[in-house]
Amino acid sequence: MKKIIAFTLCSFVSAAAFAALPPLTPEAQEAKTLADAKTAYAGRVGAFQLCQSINKVADQYRVSGTPAPAACVAPPPFVAPVAAAAPAK
DSSP states (O other): OHHHHHHHHHHHHHHHHHHTOOOOOHHHHHHHHHHHHHHHHHHHHHHHHHHHHHHHHHHHHOOTTSOOOOOOOOOOOOOOOOOOOOOOO
């Protein structure tokens, strides 16, 4: 019972702390966008490398006459997201 009460109390305190955070500055928002784009690109590269390794292992155990595994599609080079233009006043 004490654990449930402690968990509930911590949940409310952390929710209040997150609710009180100010909005991101434009520089911080751009940094966050860039970090998100890099993370997404790293995921695509990881999926491509996994596909290559799966195909390599599949080729070792493939019986002649069976179709080859599907080809892996390489991700395009990383391009940083374009910053939104400032609105004209």
